Amino acid sequence: MNLSEQGRQALDLHFVNTARAFGVQPGNPSAGQHYAATPSVAQTIYNKVVEDGNQFLRLINAAVMVGEIKGEKVGLELTGRVASRTDTNGAGERTPKHLSNTDPKGYELFPTQFDVALKYSKIDSWAKFPDFAERYIRLVRQAMGNDMLTVGWHGTSAAGTTNLGSNPNLEDLNIGWLQILRDFNSGSQHYAASASELVLGSGDAKNLDVLVHEAKMMLPVYHRNRDDLVALVSGDLLSAQEETYYEVNGNTPTEKAMLSGRITRAYGGLPTITPPFFPSGIVKVTPLSNLSIYIQDSSIRRIQKDKPEKDEVQDFNSANQGYVVEDEEMAAFIEGIELPPAA
Structure with missing residues (x-):
């Protein structure tokens, strides 16, 4: 089916606004426009996921940006005692204590894909709303936030190719908070x-x-x-x-x-x-x-494509993400x- 004139106008404006959000010029949607987020844009994107997603995301560290795919935890939590006394008259020497956990294991992030599609018929139905694009992207953010929390509780592994049929709670997408504690210190x-x-x-x-x-x-x-x-x-x-x-x-x-x-x-x-x-x-x-949920700030990619062969618009989103218990x-x-x- 072809989009109505109103639907096409709403979709074209959506493509233009997406390009602006990433700080680039709009391209040809039929060819598929590729976007790579800068660190500041990446933070904005995930702040919006937290803002539009489940309220629980606002209670935890749901959008911690890091530069590397593996590294030392960045959270600052008091982990133990700092008060002490050392007699320095002899061989004794005062030893400063670390305020936060120094975990040699650190964190590891895994590629995560959030790929969604929107049928032309749905675009025509929604095109009458002036805020059509924001309504749509809000649903995408909510879906992303829901899945991020689901993996946090249910995730046990990071498979090369996930299988939703056998892992309905995304158990094979990433290693979540509960699994981290199962594995910690025996x-x-x-x-x-x-x-x-x-x-x-x-x-x-x-x-x-x-x-x-x-x-x-x-x-x-x-x-x-x-x-x-x-x-x-x-x-x-x-x-x-x-x-x-x-x-x-x-x-x-x-x-x-x-x-x-x-x-x-x-x-x-x-x-x-x-x-x-x-x-x-x-x-x-x-x-x-x-x-915490860590995201590599240079890993966020998006491909937005008008796909008339399928009567839909396709949106491919990806980022490297990982789950962290700052102090097990x-x-x-x-x-x-x-x-x-x-x-």
């Missing part, structure tokens, strides 16, 4: 419960307060009383715990504050949140500032927590 910051070992409401998993406390106790002692620790709790566990409070307390006020039907006050003494796309059966404790000792999680069997 799993010292991670506990995987065996089948039926931890059932919410019984045994060692009496309630979420107990489970959050146990996850917190997995942190080194000098991190346990930080004032920025947060409990990340799976939605299934939080919903089950809510039902228990309703059954026991009814309309009687409890120590768990209620907001729009959700328990928002602390479990285990920590503020509690269920992140989007968070896996089931998990309790994690960490400062939110400890979670500052995070711990328990997985494999089960719900009690239905009555």
Whole structure:
């Protein structure tokens, strides 16, 4: 099908505005226009992803720009004690301490592709809106942000060619935050419960307060009383715990504050949140500032192409991305927590 005149005008303006955003002259869309972002444009692009994406992206370091595909972590988090005393009268010598983690493993980024297409019929339907292009790119940013968070929780590997059919949660796209902790220091910051070992409401998993406390106790002692620790709790566990409070307390006020039907006050003494796309059966404790997504600022590429053979516009986007726990000792999680069997 051919685009309507209004649709063609809206699309042409979209191509022109894209070129301007990258600081280049508009080219021939039918041939496919190639863009490479400068570091400042790259930061702007991902700031927009954070701004238009899920609110949780704004709570973490979701757009940390780095120059190299591998390197030393760039986050600045206090990692331990700095106060001490050394007797320098003899052979003693004062040794300065590093404020932030000096991890020799550092970070590694992997190519990530965000390729989308828009049918001519959809362009014609949307062309009546003066902000057609912004509406479209906002949807693209939201999709990118959703997938970035999904990989952060579910990613376990970085395959050369991914397979969405066998990895519906993008498990093979990159190595996410949870997998980093599984691999860190022989799993010292991670506990995987065996089948039926931890059932919410019984045994060692009496309630979420107990489970959050146990996850917190997995942190080194000098991190346990930080004032920025947060409990990340799976939605299934939080919903089950809510039902228990309703059954026991009814309309009687409890120590768990209620907001729009959700328990928002602390479990285990920590503020509690269920992140989007968070896996089931998990309790994690960490400062939110400890979670980062790194992007190589010189790696962002885009090809925008008018494809009449397919009656669509194609948009190929790519960047080198990676997931970082700035200080692994500052995070711990328990997985494999089960719900009690239905009555």
